Amino acid sequence: MLRKLVALSAAAVLATALSSCGAANNSGGSTSASGGGSDKITLGFSQVGSESGWREANTKSIKESAPAAGIDLKFSDAQQKQENQIAAIRSYIQQKVDVIAFSPVVVTGWDAVLKEAQAAKIPVVLTDRAVDSDPSLYVSFIGSDFVKEGQEVGQWVLDNYKDASAPVNIVELEGTVGAAPAIDRKKGFDDLVKTNPNLKIIASQSGDFTRAKGKEVMQAILKANPKIDLLFAHNDDMGIGAMQAIEEAGKKPGTDIKIVTIDAVHDGMQALADGKFNFIAECSPLLGPQLMDIVKQIKSGQTPEKRIITKETTFTQQQAAEALPNRKY
Numbered sequence: 001m002l003r004k005l006v007a008l009s010a011a012a013v014l015a016t017a018l019s020s021c022g023a024a025n026n027s028g029g030s031t032s033a034s035g036g037g038s039d040k041i042t043l044g045f046s047q048v049g050s051e052s053g054w055r056e057a058n059t060k061s062i063k064e065s066a067p068a069a070g071i072d073l074k075f076s077d078a079q080q081k082q083e084n085q086i087a088a089i090r091s092y093i094q095q096k097v098d099v100i101a102f103s104p105v106v107v108t109g110w111d112a113v114l115k116e117a118q119a120a121k122i123p124v125v126l127t128d129r130a131v132d133s134d135p136s137l138y139v140s141f142i143g144s145d146f147v148k149e150g151q152e153v154g155q156w157v158l159d160n161y162k163d164a165s166a167p168v169n170i171v172e173l174e175g176t177v178g179a180a181p182a183i184d185r186k187k188g189f190d191d192l193v194k195t196n197p198n199l200k201i202i203a204s205q206s207g208d209f210t211r212a213k214g215k216e217v218m219q220a221i222l223k224a225n226p227k228i229d230l231l232f233a234h235n236d237d238m239g240i241g242a243m244q245a246i247e248e249a250g251k252k253p254g255t256d257i258k259i260v261t262i263d264a265v266h267d268g269m270q271a272l273a274d275g276k277f278n279f280i281a282e283c284s285p286l287l288g289p290q291l292m293d294i295v296k297q298i299k300s301g302q303t304p305e306k307r308i309i310t311k312e313t314t315f316t317q318q319q320a321a322e323a324l325p326n327r328k329y
């Protein structure tokens with residue numbers, strides 16, 4: 001009996017191995033139909049770009065978790081351009097992938113391509129960032145609550161300046177114009193900070209979520225404003241770019257100008273542990289395993305939850321020093 005079972009399961013393993021071989025050959029050679037008789041799932045993923053440490057960790061998480069889940073991944077990087085993402089999604093529709101997932105660079109302008117995917121009966125999963133399209137056009141949306149992240153930073157500012165008698169001059173470096181995390185983090189932060197009339201946002205400009213832009217924009221803001229007390233950057237990378245601008249202007253980041261950010265990627269956590277940043281609200285990029293689970297649920301006929309919110313925390317300087325050795329990204 002036992003021997004028979006072993007033989008049976010060995011045959012099953014062999015059959016699976018053969019069929020996934022077939023799938024690998026098919027996906028390598030042609031762009032016509034996916035599957036080709038195999039049941040390996042094909043996922044087409046359109047990434048925003050490679051603008052930040054967060055994005056790098058997010059890409060790594062997706063690229064590693066697909067093969068681990070036995071999913072065939074087609075990946076493309078849109079270089080922060082919506083037209084590239086739309087072209088990538090259209091190409092996945094043509095290739096008849098099983099599921100399409102993407103992290104939308106901006107909130108608006110997705111209706112047409114999402115309707116094309118729906119007409120082709122290809123389910124779409126949003127990761128990380130939201131769209132303003134009708135929710136019936138996608139199956140599920142996994143990612144953070146960006147308003148909450150902005151509020152967490154805003155609350156730190158409220159708490160740390162509650163006794164301020166003189167005006168506190170705040171600079172805000174916003175993310176990519178029209179992107180969900182830029183809109184929501186600004187709302188969460190500004191609405192809280194406005195409740196204390198001593199806290200003044202004297203400049204608020206986009207640094208496109210990159211280090212280079214963060215530095216360039218901060219240089220100009222520093223020239224125009226002799227007194228800046230605090231910088232809120234919508235991500236660590238812009239905070240690090242701005243930190244360099246502050247140092248080059250002869251000021252001490254973390255002391256002369258306090259810096260609060262969002263993400264908690266390695267370089268941001270290092271700056272926080274070093275006393276150059278003052279507070280970070282975490283935004284986890286490790287969405288890969290969850291995305292693969294959802295793809296499998298969809299393919300097995302289950303209905304995944306419509307909105308899955310990532311769990312995250314916040315870090316002070318001391319907490320960053322403690323957490324740094326065990327961080328994965």
Ligand code: GYE
Binds near residue numbers: 053
């Ligand atoms: O915070 C930033 C990245 O959409 C949550 O995009 C993501 C943001 C992240 O460029 O670093």
